[in-house]
Amino acid sequence: MFKKFTKEDVHTRTNVKSSVQRALKSKFVSQFEKLESVIDEIIPKKSAVELLKCEDKIQLYIVDDEVVFFQQFDELIPSIKIVQKYPDAFPSVKVDRGAIKFVLSGANIMCPGLTSPGAGLPDAPGYEKEKIVAIYAEGKEHALAIGKLIMSTEDIKSINKGIGIELVHYLGDGLWNFQAD
Template sequence: MFKKFTKEDVHSRSNIKSSVQRGLKTKFVSQFELLEPVIDDIIPKKSQAILIKCEDKIQLYSIDEEVVVFQHFDDLIPTLKVVHKYPQCFPRVQVDRGAIKFVLSGANIMCPGLTSPGAALPEDLPVDTIVAVYAEGKETALAIGKLIMSTDEIKSKNKGIGIELVHYLGDGLWNISTD
């Protein structure tokens, strides 16, 4: 999604009202319940949130010159910087070592990379769940993706694309400055 993202992809920037900011926080917490104790650290009450509208109906929400969350259609998705600060708040999957170079180049994650030795897949995550992607032997998340199949289906089929990547280390969103 952000593979070739640059400043030229930005269409407009605008401050958002505090009521819209409260709605954003509520929706973000409803999507990721574990964020409730830290949501005021991610989006502080007295800070000014900025909405940055981009190509392909992508909306970035920036707080204090840092993009903390983005929206693509209905999904609110945290940036990797937020996942690195609060890793316990997001569902987690782990790929084997062989998948690392593909994930860092922006490729979708295939089911065998999620089911092989060295990989870890939690039980009962439904389709369209936003997950943080970790790698065998690494402590921080490499990417954020959206499940194309449920985790049970990934384990049983073990074929095809399991996770669609939306944001990864070194992509355009990772490197963008909001000033």
């Protein structure tokens, strides 16, 4: 999604009203329940939230010159920088070492990279299809990508073929390197 994202992809930049900020905060918390205790740290009450409307109907929400989350259509998706600051607040999966170079080049994650030794999926019941997850790598401390499950984690374990996660945002992509100033 952000492989070749640059400042030229931004069309408009506006400040978000406080009523809209409150609605965004509650929507973000409803998507990721564990954020409730830290949402006021992520988006402080008196902070100015900016909305950047970009190509492909992507909207970036910026607080203090840092992209906090983005939206394409209806779902709010956290930036990797926010996931790295609050790692326990987001659902996560782990890929094996062999998948790291592919993830960092923007490839979708195949099921075998999520089920092999060194990888990790949550125990049953797991996550449902379409869930946004933070992607960690075997032996690494911080998240290296954000993705959307193409199938449930139970299906990934049982089918073990094809694409398991569609990559949305990863370390080194255009959004990671984006300077909001």
